[in-house]
Amino acid sequence: MTNHHTLRPVRVGGLDLPNRFAVAPMTRVSAAPDGTPTREMAEYYERYAEGGFGLVITEGTYTDTANSQGYLNQPGIVSATHVSAWREITGKVRAAGSRIVLQLMHAGALSQGNPYRAGTVGPSAVRPRAEMLREYGGSGSWPTPREMTGADIEAAIGGFVASAVRAREAGFDGVELHGANGYLLDQFLTDYTNRRADSYGGPVANRIRLTAEVVAAIRAELGADFCLGVRLSQGKVNDFGHRWPGGAADARIIFAALAAAGATYLHIASEGRDWIETARLDGGVTITSLARQVSGLPVIANGGMHDLSQAAQVLSGGHADLLSIGRGALANPDLPRRVSRSLPLETYDRRILEPMATLRNARQRLQGMRRVRHPA
Ligand SMILES: Cc1cc2nc3c(=O)[nH]c(=O)nc-3n(C[C@H](O)[C@H](O)[C@H](O)COP(=O)(O)O)c2cc1C
Numbered sequence: 001m002t003n004h005h006t007l008r009p010v011r012v013g014g015l016d017l018p019n020r021f022a023v024a025p026m027t028r029v030s031a032a033p034d035g036t037p038t039r040e041m042a043e044y045y046e047r048y049a050e051g052g053f054g055l056v057i058t059e060g061t062y063t064d065t066a067n068s069q070g071y072l073n074q075p076g077i078v079s080a081t082h083v084s085a086w087r088e089i090t091g092k093v094r095a096a097g098s099r100i101v102l103q104l105m106h107a108g109a110l111s112q113g114n115p116y117r118a119g120t121v122g123p124s125a126v127r128p129r130a131e132m133l134r135e136y137g138g139s140g141s142w143p144t145p146r147e148m149t150g151a152d153i154e155a156a157i158g159g160f161v162a163s164a165v166r167a168r169e170a171g172f173d174g175v176e177l178h179g180a181n182g183y184l185l186d187q188f189l190t191d192y193t194n195r196r197a198d199s200y201g202g203p204v205a206n207r208i209r210l211t212a213e214v215v216a217a218i219r220a221e222l223g224a225d226f227c228l229g230v231r232l233s234q235g236k237v238n239d240f241g242h243r244w245p246g247g248a249a250d251a252r253i254i255f256a257a258l259a260a261a262g263a264t265y266l267h268i269a270s271e272g273r274d275w276i277e278t279a280r281l282d283g284g285v286t287i288t289s290l291a292r293q294v295s296g297l298p299v300i301a302n303g304g305m306h307d308l309s310q311a312a313q314v315l316s317g318g319h320a321d322l323l324s325i326g327r328g329a330l331a332n333p334d335l336p337r338r339v340s341r342s343l344p345l346e347t348y349d350r351r352i353l354e355p356m357a358t359l360r361n362a363r364q365r366l367q368g369m370r371r372v373r374h375p376a
Pocket of ligand 1: 024025026027028058059060103178180181231269270271273274302303304305306324325326327328353357
């Protein structure tokens with residue numbers, strides 16, 4: 001195991017990483033009510049670094065005091081208080097030998113808890129599919145969003161750029177735009193949520209425009225060397241089965257646009273499914289290898305990568321450069337250390353996220369499960 005492909009160093013987005021394991025972004029709704037990250041969050045992120053993850057990608061973090069916040073107790077990066085609390089976290093993670101990237105997220109129409117504004121916004125006034133997410137404190141159907149104006153779009157781009165600047169101040173090694181899973185940037189990319197008649201709507205080259213503009217605006221502000229990833233997915237938290245209607249042809253246009261705008265890595269999420277189920281596009285090519293080929297950028301694959309034989313295959317087959325791990329990391333915050341020592345992995349138990357995905361809830365659940373396994 002010590003020679004496992006996953007343990008080889010790699011350079012991604014200008015960052016030298018000791019191995020191929022990244023913590024996938026995971027919302028834990030455990031910040032203070034004003035969005036300030038807590039000490040509990042610092043300990044949570046530090047544990048992954050101590051457990052050997054080369055890269056930690058944070059949970060989706062809101063970017064403005066208007067419509068970006070998605071959940072109550074979601075962390076933000078919109079104030080000096082947020083910056084200094086995040087600085088504690090980046091300091092701990094970096095001191096333990098990992099790199100840390102902040103995921104920037106605008107929830108758009110999938111907002112279910114935002115103290116700054118009543119109502120939601122989106123590319124078009126289309127009510128989102130399915131229901132709000134219980135694990136983050138929501139219930140019932142989503143409200144229909146207000147269609148964003150040109151000024152709303154400019155303000156949203158401005159929020160991303162100012163947040164990237166603050167992320168650098170807070171000691172992050174880079175930022176990742178949340179363009180996946182059904183949130184604002186993905187709402188623009190998705191044909192059925194984007195019915196716009198302007199230059200942001202219509203063909204896929206227009207629907208990826210907003211994400212590309214955010215990338216270009218951050219790049220212009222922070223210079224050529226800043227690590228700036230983009231996360232994309234076909235599936236969504238409220239529509240797991242969605243696939244890009246144009247398949248590989250759409251994928252080529254999307255990946256090329258983001259590379260041209262100045263992204264330094266692409267991260268392909270497999271929302272709700274394993275990589276193997278979501279990766280195949282028409283023609284048999286995998287979505288991650290196509291992303292590498294078209295963009296020329298390093299690519300992070302996701303979805304069940306705690307299955308180490310799949311992980312090794314993805315790397316050796318040239319499908320990706322790095323692997324992000326979500327549920328497997330919740331169960332094994334020290335997964336890379338275990339792999340390097342050939343130790344078995346714990347199985348993920350979904351009850352640690354029930355009834356809500358908070359850190360406190362997970363801690364209590366884990367204590368309870370250990371008591372059952374090892375009664376005193
Ligand atoms: C509790 C939880 C919270 C998540 N929050 C986010 C998030 O904030 N941003 C994001 O891009 N994906 C989020 N995801 C999706 C994961 O990053 C990942 O794509 C998914 O869990 C599949 O990977 P896995 O098979 O390794 O778990 C979340 C997943 C879980 C389980």
